[in-house]
Amino acid sequence: MVAHNVNPLQATGQLPPVEWLNAPATRIVTQALTAHGAEIRFVGGCVRDALGHRQVKDIDLATPDPPDQVMALLRQAGIRVLPTGLKHGTVTAIVDHQHFEITTLRIDLETDGRRAEVAFTDDWLEDAKRRDFTFNALSANLAGEVFDPFSGLWDLAHGQVRFIGSAHDRVAEDYLRILRYFRFYGSHGRPPIDSEAIAACRAFANKLTEISGERVQSEFMKILCVADPAEILIKMKGAEVLHVILPEAGDPGVLRLVNWLETRAVIIAGVSPDPIRHLGALICETTTNVQELARRLKLSNRDQNRLQLICDPPVAVTADMGELAETKALRAYGIEQFIDFALIQWARELYAQTHLPPNRKKIWVELLERAVRWSTPTFPLTGQDVMALGIEPGPKIGNLLAAVETWWENHSYTPSRQECLNRLFDEANRL
Ligand code: ATP
Ligand code: MG
Numbered sequence: 001m002v003a004h005n006v007n008p009l010q011a012t013g014q015l016p017p018v019e020w021l022n023a024p025a026t027r028i029v030t031q032a033l034t035a036h037g038a039e040i041r042f043v044g045g046c047v048r049d050a051l052g053h054r055q056v057k058d059i060d061l062a063t064p065d066p067p068d069q070v071m072a073l074l075r076q077a078g079i080r081v082l083p084t085g086l087k088h089g090t091v092t093a094i095v096d097h098q099h100f101e102i103t104t105l106r107i108d109l110e111t112d113g114r115r116a117e118v119a120f121t122d123d124w125l126e127d128a129k130r131r132d133f134t135f136n137a138l139s140a141n142l143a144g145e146v147f148d149p150f151s152g153l154w155d156l157a158h159g160q161v162r163f164i165g166s167a168h169d170r171v172a173e174d175y176l177r178i179l180r181y182f183r184f185y186g187s188h189g190r191p192p193i194d195s196e197a198i199a200a201c202r203a204f205a206n207k208l209t210e211i212s213g214e215r216v217q218s219e220f221m222k223i224l225c226v227a228d229p230a231e232i233l234i235k236m237k238g239a240e241v242l243h244v245i246l247p248e249a250g251d252p253g254v255l256r257l258v259n260w261l262e263t264r265a266v267i268i269a270g271v272s273p274d275p276i277r278h279l280g281a282l283i284c285e286t287t288t289n290v291q292e293l294a295r296r297l298k299l300s301n302r303d304q305n306r307l308q309l310i311c312d313p314p315v316a317v318t319a320d321m322g323e324l325a326e327t328k329a330l331r332a333y334g335i336e337q338f339i340d341f342a343l344i345q346w347a348r349e350l351y352a353q354t355h356l357p358p359n360r361k362k363i364w365v366e367l368l369e370r371a372v373r374w375s376t377p378t379f380p381l382t383g384q385d386v387m388a389l390g391i392e393p394g395p396k397i398g399n400l401l402a403a404v405e406t407w408w409e410n411h412s413y414t415p416s417r418q419e420c421l422n423r424l425f426d427e428a429n430r431l
Contacts, residue, residue: 025098032074041062059098061102063105088116113173178200268365269372280310280311281310331377334376404427
């Protein structure tokens with residue numbers, strides 16, 4: 001049941017009071033864009049999320065002015081502007097470190113599933129038609145009046161993720177919409193899932209291999225952080241989508257528990273859902289070739305290294321590993337990676353056993369609390385201290401320092417500088 005017969009050109013709603021609508025940075029940008037009288041609107045996620053009473057991440061605006069005019073207006077107002085996607089009509093304005101994406105109203109002239117040939121227009125309805133889902137076609141003018149050409153508000157309120165027009169045709173235009181469908185179903189959808197949309201995703205799933213790794217990664221990382229990622233991944237598997245983008249995916253049971261720990265079981269500032277940790281939890285039982293996965297999904301070196309360590313942990317982080325081993329692991333791998341090891345191990349434990357000792361949770365929580373509070377101690381000696389003993393520059397300096405550092409580490413980083421100097425003196429005499 002969908003409410004229709006809405007005049008798409010008339011405002012039919014109002015944004016709730018949201019801070020960003022009249023914030024100084026927003027006003028600076030909107031005043032610049034309207035200096036010559038253009039009618040501009042907020043579009044996309046900020047309107048949808050304001051209406052859904054969710055936190056708004058970034059602000060997207062649309063204007064009938066062509067991109068060169070947009071750049072000129074912004075520059076005239078002294079605003080920094082980046083030509084982010086000029087060919088597709090998008091520029092980014094930066095005010096007070098905040099980014100505003102401004103896109104010229106456009107029509108897709110030609111599509112091949114991977115990219116679109118676009119033309120600029122001044123027709124708001126045409127621009128809305130090329131958007132993916134009804135609630136992503138919502139827009140709002142500067143007074144906060146909402147335009148809703150495809151009953152997106154109704155769908156938003158009822159958890160309906162609905163393609164504008166035929167699901168099959170819209171997916172054929174842009175295969176990335178398969179992943180966007182699952183992402184928005186994960187963040188906004190309510191069962192039952194739409195069988196027509198699933199059929200369209202299934203029909204074009206194999207085409208996802210033709211989409212660039214960066215675009216797939218960006219959507220997939222968001223899927224990994226929806227409220228219940230394991231549930232969505234099961235749906236993606238059912239639609240034969242998951243194995244196309246992630247053949248390495250294993251049983252999502254550990255991921256489900258990691259997510260439950262992060263969002264429900266432990267309330268610790270610094271422990272929250274993380275896409276790379278979730279990816280690790282999903283593949284760690286099956287994957288040997290992280291390098292190949294990282295290449296395919298265009299992961300950064302940092303993310304690749306982190307994932308590699310999750311899949312092949314060099315240290316066994318457990319609730320009762322002992323404080324010394326704990327601090328050594330924290331110092332060697334850092335807090336973020338330590339939390340990855342701990343949460344995944346804890347989730348594995350929960351997955352494997354139903355009868356854990358009653359104080360088990362307490363021990364894990366205390367471990368995590370110590371981890372987030374951890375600050376890396378600095379080893380109090382340097383090569384200068386070794387040379388001050390009259391030792392010639394060379395490998396002996398490094399060896400001596402390493403020996404004292406290991407001793408200092410084994411004493412839980414408590415020995416003072418003077419105690420380390422004494423130890424160094426002893427070591428140097430022994431060699
Ligand atoms: P987020 O909160 O993640 O930024 P968003 O809806 O703003 O969500 P974006 O990827 O920033 O998502 O896109 C902005 C808007 O552009 C969307 O709301 C939608 O209207 C449109 N859009 C983005 N990608 C597509 C696509 N592949 N096909 C059709 N419309 C799209
Ligand atoms: Mg956005």
